[in-house]
Amino acid sequence: MNTNTLPAFGLGTFRLKGAVVIDSVRQALELGYRAVDTAQIYGNEAEVGQAIAESGVPRGDIFVTTKIWTDHFGGDKLVASLKDSLVKLRTEQVDLTLIHWPSPNGAVPMAEYLGALAEAKRQGLTKQIGISNFTVALMQRAIGILGTAEIATNQIELHPYLQNRTAAAFAKRQGLHVTSYMTLAYGKVLGDPVIQAIADAHGATPAQVALAWALQQGYAVIPSSTKRANLESNLKAQQLRLSEAEMAQIATLDRGERLANPEGLAPAWD
Structure with missing residues (x-):
């Protein structure tokens, strides 16, 4: 069983650049976020690092995640690329x-x-x-190479319209933690009548319902927003509890709608 502890709730920065990402990270940290997710390919590590450095929040209180891009996988390149990321992020260690x-x-x-x-x-x-x-096959190979205890999480696209049950169930059986990205499906689930009805019943927002649905299954979530009101509202998903009946209703929304499927990059999905 993996004993690493990851924050259940963090800020995603995919597609956010320049002043926009600085503003998003700054506001999120002001509101109480303490985990920030970036990646080399996002082209915003330097801005994320700047926002963290200028936030006044001690670096040790913030959980920073980055991701190695495929161009840097060669054994001689990966460590060097991560050192570059650390310089951009203004930290000695992520x-x-x-x-x-x-x-x-x-x-x-x-x-x-x-x-x-x-x-x-x-x-x-x-x-x-x-x-x-x-995928399951790739997770099996990764576990064979590193051992489950060394793998802190598998971050996968997972939202009400793509519940990724095969991969999620395998990870759970192996004791491998899952992080859900695109939990709001680029905002698509926010207009869903089932989610809207559940939100109305709780006096909550559809975003809070979708995030709570993922959190209740033990997944970490990393929603992004550029609006302070949404950043603040999303955080409150952690206090929302959905009933078994409501969770079951959301379970019926799965339609295998994958949004992150880049040609030439995506594996053979489960």
């Missing part, structure tokens, strides 16, 4: 480093890039390591 996508077409052997990631941890560049967008 809390979690993930492999962003499995190597396309296995161009770099998994043992090589996961081995390099483990080496980054040994060097103290990152406290924890993990994976993202890994």
Whole structure:
């Protein structure tokens, strides 16, 4: 069983650039967020680092996650690329480093890039390591290489319209933690009548319902927003409890609608 502790709630920064991401991170930290998720490919690590440095919140109180891009998987490149990320993020160590996508077409052997990631941890560049967008077959191989205890999480697309049950159930059986990204499906679920009705019953927002649904299943969530009111509102999802009947209603919404499926990058999904 994985004993690593990850914050259940964090701020995502995908698609946020420049002053927009600085503002989002700054406001989130003011509101009480203490976990921030970025990635090399987002092109915003320097801005995230700036916002954290200028926030007044001690670095030790903030859980920072970044992700290694596929171009940097070669055993000689990964550690160097993470050191570059640390400079941009203005920190000597991140809390979690993930492999962003499995190597396309296995161009770099998994043992090589996961081995390099483990080496980054040994060097103290990152406290924890993990994976993202890994299918059941890929998780099995990763566990074989690193062992479950070394894999802090598998960050996967997971929302009411793509409940990713095969991968999530496998992870749960293995004691492997899951982080849900795109929990709001780019906002698509916010107009869903089932979610809206549940929100109305609780005096909550549809976003809070979707986030609470994921949290209640034990997943971590990392919603993003550029609006202070939404950042504040999303945080309150942690206090919302849905009934078994409401959870069952949301379970019926699964339609396998995958939104992150980049050609040439995505694995053969479960």
